Each structure stands twice: as structure tokens, then as C-alpha cells.
Amino acid sequence: MDSLPTRRTATRRLVAAGATLTLCGVVLWVLPGPGLPVLLLGIVCLAIAGALRLTDRPW
Numbered sequence: 001m002d003s004l005p006t007r008r009t010a011t012r013r014l015v016a017a018g019a020t021l022t023l024c025g026v027v028l029w030v031l032p033g034p035g036l037p038v039l040l041l042g043i044v045c046l047a048i049a050g051a052l053r054l055t056d057r058p059w
Contacts, residue, residue, distance in 0.1 A: 011052045018045030 005013070025039025 005015050007052060009054050011056070014045050014049035014052065018042050018049055021045060 019042070021038055022050030023042070025035050025037075025042050027035070028038055029035030
């Protein structure tokens with residue numbers, strides 16, 4: 001029985017995906033390829049993960 005991922009797990013997955021996409025975007029920016037869209041997508045994933053982490057903290 002699979003349960004839905006918790007908010008913390010989703011945040012970790014977004015951070016991992018965002019870091020990977022950002023790194024790939026930087027490499028593609030230097031090499032010939034579509035670096036800017038990949039780089040922006042990675043940065044957006046990291047921003048969403050940061051927002052999730054900030055809103056998940058107890059006050």
C-alpha cells in the first residue's frame with residue numbers, strides 16, 4: 001500500500017530535481033544547446049522547494 005509523499009519528501013525531490021536541472025542548464029549554457037530554458041526550470045524548482053520549506057515550518 002503506497003501512501004502519498006509527505007511535504008518534506010516532495011520538497012527534497014524538488015530540490016534534487018532543481019539542482020540537477022540547474023546544473024544541466026549551466027552546462028548547456030556553456031555548450032551549444034538549449035541552456036536557458038533548462039536553467040530557468042531548475043531555478044523555478046528550487047524556488048518552489050524553498051517556498052514549501054518556509055511554509056512548512058511551525059511557528
